[in-house]
Amino acid sequence: MTIKKFKNIFKKELLNLYPKQEIDNFFYLLTYSFLNLNRIDLALDPNLEIVFEAEQKYHSALAKLKKEIPIQYILGATEFYGLNFKVDANVLIPRPETEELVKWVIEGVESRKLKVKSEKLITNNKFRTQTTNLNIIDIGTGSGCIAIALAKNISNATIWALDISDKALEVAKYNAKLNGVDIQFLHKDILNTKKFSVKFDLIISNPPYVRELEKHEINNNVLQYEPHLALFVKNENALIFYDKIADLAKKNLNKNGQLYFEINQYFGNETKALLLKKGFRNIALKKDIFKNDRMIKAAYLL
Ligand SMILES: C[S@@+](CC[C@H](N)C(=O)[O-])C[C@H]1O[C@@H](n2cnc3c(N)ncnc32)[C@H](O)[C@@H]1O
Numbered sequence: 001m002t003i004k005k006f007k008n009i010f011k012k013e014l015l016n017l018y019p020k021q022e023i024d025n026f027f028y029l030l031t032y033s034f035l036n037l038n039r040i041d042l043a044l045d046p047n048l049e050i051v052f053e054a055e056q057k058y059h060s061a062l063a064k065l066k067k068e069i070p071i072q073y074i075l076g077a078t079e080f081y082g083l084n085f086k087v088d089a090n091v092l093i094p095r096p097e098t099e100e101l102v103k104w105v106i107e108g109v110e111s112r113k114l115k116v117k118s119e120k121l122i123t124n125n126k127f128r129t130q131t132t133n134l135n136i137i138d139i140g141t142g143s144g145c146i147a148i149a150l151a152k153n154i155s156n157a158t159i160w161a162l163d164i165s166d167k168a169l170e171v172a173k174y175n176a177k178l179n180g181v182d183i184q185f186l187h188k189d190i191l192n193t194k195k196f197s198v199k200f201d202l203i204i205s206n207p208p209y210v211r212e213l214e215k216h217e218i219n220n221n222v223l224q225y226e227p228h229l230a231l232f233v234k235n236e237n238a239l240i241f242y243d244k245i246a247d248l249a250k251k252n253l254n255k256n257g258q259l260y261f262e263i264n265q266y267f268g269n270e271t272k273a274l275l276l277k278k279g280f281r282n283i284a285l286k287k288d289i290f291k292n293d294r295m296i297k298a299a300y301l302l
Helices: 003-014 020-035 039-044 052-066 071-075 096-122 145-153 166-178 212-217 220-225 240-252 265-277
Strands: 077-080 083-086 134-139 157-163 184-187 200-205 253-262 281-287 293-299
Touching: 003 020, 003 052, 020 039, 020 052, 020 071, 052 071, 071 077, 083 145, 083 166, 096 145, 096 200, 096 253, 096 293, 134 145, 145 157, 145 166, 157 166, 166 184, 200 240, 240 253, 240 265, 265 281, 265 293
Parallel strands: 134 157, 134 200, 157 184, 200 253
Antiparallel strands: 077 083, 253 293, 281 293
């Protein structure tokens, strides 16, 4: 069969489930993965014959898309912050809003380095011995996307990544190797962690924050296939992770240390109030590209 003919079948079979543009995207992603051909290659050679093995792969992917299995799980891979990541059903598929969080953290580190550099210049390096080496921890690392993207973009940092799920940690370890970075992995339940033996300059977390009552707002493909351990919290204790991580941060942040969270869009003000009440200052809420409250940062001034 020619690729053009198969593309038509593929589209027809999925049209009642997905928007047209998304189907096109699926097809191009699969074609790149199976045949190593991109969009332009296809346009130039629409009558290309697909061999039997490739056709089988397309049919198997099509059957999975019909069951609404996310394309990233079908491919076993995704991209985050310009890097390649393995994903499977044990880890949340990294989201674009989390890329915004990573960008915010990196910008913060850059301006902090500039500040330290200028302070060093002012004091002519005589009195200050502060180094720019940072201790960073990512709590609830999942695929490792936050920790790994930070490791790739921040030099002179020691990075830890923690998760309760050993299966998620296996994926995160694989991804650290894939991207050639060194991360210290911790298998822990953060809700039952009293203290860390290390002090951190940055604590970052995208913890579970979707209330059970928000389930009806969630797409079928997320609800059916992404790990609920990564997503949901009890309705009556929606900020449980923020509360616990903020308490740990008070004990485990270095001087001028900062806390960064991805947050539930409905809890911007509540999360801010929680941090304020615990003594955090310089609190900033930030919206994602859809104008929803999505991130917060705070400092604990010792
Ligand atoms: C929203 S996901 C974030 C995954 C990844 N950091 C990302 O941004 O795509 C939350 C993660 O927290 C982990 N998690 C859930 N409960 C936890 C707990 N009690 N202690 C530590 N990690 C937990 C889940 O396994 C999941 O990987």
